[in-house]
Amino acid sequence: SSFIALRKPNGKFFPWFGLDIGGTLVKLVYFEPKDITAEEEEEEVENLKSIRKYLTSNVAYGSTGIRDVHLELKDLTLCGRKGNLHFIRFPTHDMPAFIQMGSEKHFSSLHTTLCATGGGAYKFEQDFRTMGDLQLCKLDELDCLIKGVLYIDSVGFNGRSECYYFENPTDAERCQKLPFNLENPYPLLLVNIGSGVSILAVYSKENYKRVTGTSLGGGTFFGLCCLLTGCSTFEEALEMASHGDSTKVDKLVRDIYGGDYERFGLPGWAVASSFGNMMSKEKRESVSKEDLARATLVTITNNIGSIARMCALNENINRVVFVGNFLRINTISMRLLAYALDYWSKGQLKALFLEHEGYFGAVGALLELLGSA
């Protein structure tokens, strides 16, 4: 073809994308070079320029695409180039429109490889080829996830720490978010909470295994909330949850035993049966949608905490890193996880969180693109 794309010493053409197509959300990271020379600017083909401008000058794309501006990593050096890393997401059901757009913008004329991970890399591979004339480079989601986590943690979050934890998680008054140094991360248990949950034990950069997974994840929270409250977005569901009271819905230990169940060392506040009060007709009629949303959130979160804790014990690992988009704008769940891990392990386990929550797979895919020269 007639254009000359930007070329770097390692031979990677722009644009640099990393794509993670999950069950519910598509995560896209885009590296915007900021060190473009005048000569490069001149040589840059029109559609490449327009992609760059489109992505960097907007914070929303169509009705569903969103750029998480607050997560942008500035002045990053990647493969010898300086630039900013942008984090964009849109629902997986808009994948066909995305491919359509790529086709209209003649993405295939750019001499780049589109590295994609997540289940959708397989599911939509055919569509990319037929509709967009694009050959995807499919990457394993767990490989990408770990690469992404390690990389982002190493570069930090614009001078701040990427990793954090909650101090005094069991004390509502004194609980506070504090940075955590993940310099020597191994071994760690990585719990990725997307629509479903995958749990990995990571022993080194290369050595990890998937320990288990559960189908009770973010999709379950959102799916049940839609059915129970009629809400239609994750944000709406979380907003409702933040105003609800789960103890009206759940049966607590104290509801059964009048207080703590000392025989088993169970505190009265512990949930004995999630949704247990809903066995009663009167109580079903007296709860609000907010209460139901909160109970759903607490149920799913506690369960993930429980499974993660058991995996940590079985694998003999005491640091548990929670990632995934379920945790986005979801302080309730993060604090609950921190609390549950600390309380039930008697302080032996530590829950850690990362600022870029759900984007590590996409970052890993981008790194694969740049690494596989």
Place this chain on the structure above:
Amino acid sequence: MPMRPSKEWVAIKMAERGGRGSGGHGSLDKSITLPPDEIFRNLENAKRFAIDIGGSLTKLAYYSTVQHKVARVRSFDHSGKDIEHEPLYEISVQEEITARLHFIKFENTYIETCLDFIKDHLVNTETKVIKATGGGAYKFKDLIEKKLGLKVDKEDVMTCLIKGCNFVLKNIPHEVFAYQKDSDTEFRFQTNHPNIFPYLLVNIGSGVSIVKVETEDKFEWIGGSSIGGGTFWGLGALLTKTKKFDELLQLASKGQHTNVDMLVKDVYGGAYQTLGLSGNLIASSFGKSTTADKEFSKEDMAKSLLHMISNDIGQLACLYAKLHNLDKIYFGGFFIRGHPVTMRTITYSINFFSKGEVQALFLRHEGYLGAIGAFLKGAEQDNPNQYSWGENYAGSSGLMSTSPDVFPMQRTRSGTFDMFEMDRLERPLVNLPLLKDPSTYIPDTVDLTDDAMARKYWLTCFEEALDGVAKRAAASQPDSIDASERAEKFRQKYWNKLQTLRQQPFAYGTLTVRSLLDTREHCLNEFNFPDPYSKVKQKENGIALKCFQSVIESLDSLGWEERQFALVKGLLAGNVFDWGAKAVSDVLESEPQFGFEEAKSKLQERPWLEDSYSQWLERLKEGPPHKCALIFADNSGIDIILGVFPFVRELLSRGTEVILACNSGPALNDVTYSESLIVTERIAAMDPVIQSALREEKLLLVQTGSSSPCLDLSRLDKGLAVLVRERETDLVIIEGMGRAIHTNYYAALKCESLKLAVIKNSWLADRLGGKIFSVIFKYEVPCK
């Protein structure tokens, strides 16, 4: 056995004097479909009450003493009497008192009327407290105290549950089963393992409790989950507007979870091959309902919820099992309670998450564990744990499948009563020390739950024989005015049991010929026919004793090798005389002269169907005499006297000690221990070899602890086991169809064994590839 003079006796007398009371049946709810005196049995002398009140069901437990008629044999004093024309011994029917545990399960709605009924019929005034457990114990405390005038003494739920669990695991054969999908027999029963500890108990009530049980008294709550039966019920009610738990399960059994759940293939388009995750695996439960615009069917949502909860529980249970290094998980609680749907999903989940390393197990009497435990807490004075107990098949309802789709007929049962009774066995039962591997020993040869053809045959066979058995039972008590009425009741009861078993072969554990025979014995006892064959046995023993000396003389005239063969033929011919087998009872009733010699001539010529006689002969010829032989005898009369005793005599002459084991209680025409004592005494009077062996304690008579025509080598009298060890027994001889073919045909022992029998059932003979009267002679030497 001496009658125990006890307080219970006084209670019975009082009850008799006071009559049965005015009935009081009218006060009971009309919807109770069984006569209440058939539910709350033996209330007259009941004591030690315990109650477990759950969310919807109440379980009542009590201890009673049951007055039985038992046939006793007693030797006459023959001095100066005409022995020729007197019967050999005297048979008298006596009253005996045995202990029984009663457990009754009914819906909470009946609690008040049931308490009234109990109050009206309770005579024992010793009872001051009632042990109570379960979530509902609080709620009904005042009612119970008011109605019964007993003090309610609360016991911890989990402690009771585990006490009950240990008790059934130890005492009830085939208590435990695994669930298998897509199989003719959904339930696969497990052999009782000699050591039940340690195990994991996962109780799925409204929440989930995971308990590790290490010893009888030591258990630890190691974890739990709030996602349990209450979540299924509560969330299910919200999602489907269906209020009842059972209805939710029914909805779930009809739904398609793939309409609601996001599967791996929905994300990947196929399988996630790198990880080997199948495309049909659920990636996100309810992951497809993340929309406000779409309607989902109740069935699909219920199914998705069921999968979500079952998978989650299974996963956590596996994680706990792994952490504590356990491979057996027993599941209980109302979420499981006999529901095939939940057993199936839990089993699937355990298999999936443990990759087959952990087994999900269920209990037949799961619903009773709390009541059993609470009862045991209150009955510590009676030391129930020191005894062996046996399930009474006549008084127990058996396991009912609650699956409405599988057994629509059984649905009528809900709303009525379920019963479970256990009899205290007067002697503790243990494993035969010579079993090669007690943990894998299975007494029964054919599993009729598994083998539909065999099941059909045997159920029909027992049905066809039933009229004859009832007739014989009535005839055995000519002096009793109500004998025929009781015989009819027996017939009806056993007939109903057979019909239940046709529908639900797994009701009492693995269905076997043994369990069918035992159930019949239990039913006969229930209607006071303790020993219908007592007179027949008496007569046959008398006839056989008269022939004993001539049989010995003719054997002694033979050369060694011919004698060995004649002895074996004698044993086999004696075994033809068996009232238990229909073909033979026909012959015996029509041809009373059918004798020992004729029996021999009926035997199959060698080579026999199973024939290791040559190896046996070789062993006798070449090897040193056995140190001690344990013989399990079969029938009275010709079998024991002309078949077994000459054989015993030969062994004794070789220098082998003999332990002769006979049943403790009567079953068919099998020789009982007390009969064997008299018979032996008589033979000793005629035969110096037997006489000196008895005197020198080289011939020992023991009881098996059993009253079954079959033989379970894992439940034998402790005294027998002790003796077997003391005498260093190195040969076990098992004779008869019941003991050597229906059971123990494949039993592996640590020492040499002989299993011999004549097949007196043409169907069975056909199955084994032979004809009627085919001979089994199985001599086995354990491999080194």
